[in-house]
Amino acid sequence: EADIYQTPRYLVIGTGKKITLECSQTMGHDKMYWYQQDPGMELHLIHYSYGVNSTEKGDLSSESTVSRIRTEHFPLTLESARPSHTSQYLCASSAGGRGYTFGSGTRLTVV
């Protein structure tokens, strides 16, 4: 049973719109991550956080931004969506070497 929740599960949105993808975890994990994954392709780390008020950019350049105001919440925002942002976005959390827990993902389509 997932202890990390992503909403929405699917999103179709027009170009230029601002969107926020939600990610919440109930495990008290200090570390949280956002990955981007195109169909059949590998995961790319776009943002991560090691705790409240800590955010860093990942390996893959992304036009999105994140915030970490509460331990359990790590939302990702796109100020102006473009078709190139169409992808699956996966949120994960971890703590103390106990491995990653992933959410179910948000599949974003920008038309």
Add this chain to the structure above:
Amino acid sequence: KQEVTQIPAALSVPEGENLVLNCSFTDSAIYNLQWFRQDPGKGLTSLLLIQSSQREQTSGRLNASLDKSSGRSTLYIAASQPGDSATYLCAVDSGNQFYFGTGTSLTVIP
């Protein structure tokens, strides 16, 4: 930088066969290694987590081994079933970041 490689990239087997998936990594200084399963369009489901001090972990028909000194891990699936069809990913925790392999796409034919 840690590099994680998975071989084979794709595998197709008849139902009932035992199979082995391979994962290799370049830097042996790891905290743990984790195997995941991913179904198309879905998130990653954790299968097994092996700490760096452990040699293997078992869950049901799955057994994962870790040889840190040689930079290798294997995932053994016994008596494969069509429901095992998915992409299997290994990930290495090097302390500051997890590094993912590119995955093995498994198809089990009924």
